Amino acid sequence: MFDNGMIAPVLALVLWTLVMWLWLYAARIPAMRKAGIDPQEAERTGKLDLPRAVQRPAENYNHLHEQPTIFYAAALSIQIASAADSMAITLAWAYVGLRIIHSLVQATANIIMLRFLIFTIASITLAWMVIRAALELQIWRM
Helix, strand or coil, rough: CCCCCCCHHHHHHHHHHHHHHHHHHHHHHHHHHHCCCCCHHHHHHHHCCCHHHHHHHHHHHHHHCCCCCHHHHHHHHHHHHCCCHHHHHHHHHHEEEEEEHHHHHCCCCCHHHHHHHHHHHHHHHHHHHHHHHHHHHHEEEE
């Protein structure tokens, strides 16, 4: 029943990362044109003098290449180890949903305490998913 259960949330987060990639360019390119910034100056994006609303989608895109790498490794490991039961899949989807909400908060209003709360809940969800799988797979027994 759960043959590919962890693959769908992994692909969903990859697709969301690509959405954020499109969003960052949809915001950045027009802003750079408007500001008369030469594309070569974008070599160091941190030095670009762009409005915060333009910078936030790019910052979130970068964040989607940080902690989610642990999610990808864990989810695929759980799938390969045949430990993808309904709880693992639920936790994976919860993590993906929380990361999407985190992206939307960061790329729009960027309310730091709300973003921190969402990030913390997502991190706990990820830890729960990994610890649960480690216990089930008894990884310490070689």
